[in-house]
Amino acid sequence: MGMTQSQLPANEAELIKSVCGGEREAFYELIRPYERMVYATAISVVKNPADAEEVAQEATLKAFSNLANFRAEAKFSTWLIQITYNEAKMKLRKAHSHLYESIDDPQQNEEGEFRPRDYADWRPIPSELLEENEIRQAVQDAINSLSSTYREVLVLRDLQHLSIKETSTILGIPEPSVKTRLHRARLMLRDSLAPGIDGCWVKGQPYRKVRAW
Amino acid sequence: MATIEISCVEVWREISNYLEDEISPEMRERMEAHFKACAHCTAVLDGTRNVVGLVGDGRVFQMPDGFSKRLHKRLQNLP
Numbered sequence: 001m002g003m004t005q006s007q008l009p010a011n012e013a014e015l016i017k018s019v020c021g022g023e024r025e026a027f028y029e030l031i032r033p034y035e036r037m038v039y040a041t042a043i044s045v046v047k048n049p050a051d052a053e054e055v056a057q058e059a060t061l062k063a064f065s066n067l068a069n070f071r072a073e074a075k076f077s078t079w080l081i082q083i084t085y086n087e088a089k090m091k092l093r094k095a096h097s098h099l100y101e102s103i104d105d106p107q108q109n110e111e112g113e114f115r116p117r118d119y120a121d122w123r124p125i126p127s128e129l130l131e132e133n134e135i136r137q138a139v140q141d142a143i144n145s146l147s148s149t150y151r152e153v154l155v156l157r158d159l160q161h162l163s164i165k166e167t168s169t170i171l172g173i174p175e176p177s178v179k180t181r182l183h184r185a186r187l188m189l190r191d192s193l194a195p196g197i198d199g200c201w202v203k204g205q206p207y208r209k210v211r212a213w
Numbered sequence: 214m215a216t217i218e219i220s221c222v223e224v225w226r227e228i229s230n231y232l233e234d235e236i237s238p239e240m241r242e243r244m245e246a247h248f249k250a251c252a253h254c255t256a257v258l259d260g261t262r263n264v265v266g267l268v269g270d271g272r273v274f275q276m277p278d279g280f281s282k283r284l285h286k287r288l289q290n291l292p
Contacts, residue, residue, distance in 0.1 A: 028285060035281060040274040053277055057284050064288060113222055119253035122260040130272045139273045158268040183229035189268070190260040 007075045016076070020068050027064055034077055035060075037160055038084050044155035045088035046095075047144055055091050059084035081160060082170050085152075114187050120194040142192040150185035157182050216246045224254045228261050 008016070018026035031038075038059060043052035063070075063083050070079055129135045143151060156167040157178070167182075168175045224247050230236045231244055248255045267273065 024288065027288065031284075032281075035284070036271065036274070036276055039276050039280065043274055049277055053280060053283075056280075057287055060284060061287060061291065064291070114225060115222075116225065116253075116257050119256045120260070121252075121256045122263055127266075127270065130267070130270055136273055136275065139267050143268065143273070154268060158265055159271070159273070161269065179229070179235075183226075186229055186261050186264050187225070187257070189264045190257065193264060193267070194256075194260045 008072050012076055013072065016067060016070065019064070027067075030076075031060060031063070031080075034080055037077065038080060040155060040159055041081050041084045042088045044143070044151055044159070045085065045148065046091055051091060051095075052088075055088045056084065059087040062087065075166075077160075078162065078166050078170070081156070081162070085156075085170055114184055116187065117191045118194065122190075122194050138193065142189055145192060146185055146188060150181050150188065153178055153181040154185040154189070158186070216243050219243050219247055221247075221251060221254055224248075224251070225257060228258055231258070232262060232265060 012030065015026045015030040019030060035056075039052055039056045042055035042059065043049065046052050046055055059080070063080055066083075070076065130139075143154065146154065152171060153167060156162045156170060157164070162170070164175050164178050164182075168178045171178070173181075224244055227236055227240060227244060231241065236244070248258060
């Protein structure tokens with residue numbers, strides 16, 4: 001690990017050493033805690049489960065092949081997310097090479113003030129609700145209805161819990177933009193999911209409608 | 214010293230920073246005074262907090278069944 005400050009927990013450093021020393025099995029253990037994170041990053045960019053799995057797997061294989069290049073000044077998770085994000089963007093470019101990326105970005109304008117659509121009173125959601133498929137689907141639909149500008153920041157920051165700085169590095173955008181977009185993304189998502197018009201956050205009843213953006 | 218009142222628009226602008234605790238103590242005080250008086254902004258605050266909680270829960274994006282198995286297989290097949 002040398003004298004530079006390492007960002008790695010001791011067990012990760014050990015595992016990486018083992019993998020680099022030829023123990024392929026150790027890679028499974030290294031990657032296991034991050035599988036879901038890799039998948040979520042992929043799906044936040046490519047949106048559909050089949051492509052997300054392909055991206056997640058390709059990214060993981062790349063991480064394996066390039067592990068010797070990993071430097072311990074970074075967190076392993078951040079490095080892995082960066083690889084996944086790049087892989088997902090590449091997939092998207094291949095799939096839509098005839099389109100410009102901004103085409104799904106009608107919300108590009110980050111300058112104007114955001115006004116909530118309604119003021120529905122939304123008391124805390126019991127977390128057990130997320131055990132229900134329909135509820136998870138409603139949240140996924142709401143996230144997917146955001147344009148990529150907002151979705152990516154939201155996923156890296158609020159789902160993966162990366163810092164503002166890490167998010168800014170991965171996306172290649174300035175920190176103030178991360179903050180602005182995150183803020184906007186959260187308010188838009190609230191507008192989509194707040195139980196004002198059609199929504200219903202009651203156990204045993206499906207969440208009826210996500211208001212798309 | 215009396216808290217200086219702020220408008221709803223100013224409150225909305227800062228809600229995310231408020232949740233991240235990235236605002237000055239003065240701004241926090243002004244916002245809290247506003248929330249006490251304004252049910253609309255309180256609803257927006259609660260909802261935004263719920264959204265952050267839902268997204269951050271980690272259960273939203275479930276891995277497809279058999280994901281790890283398929284991944285391990287591909288790793289084994291690498292040269």
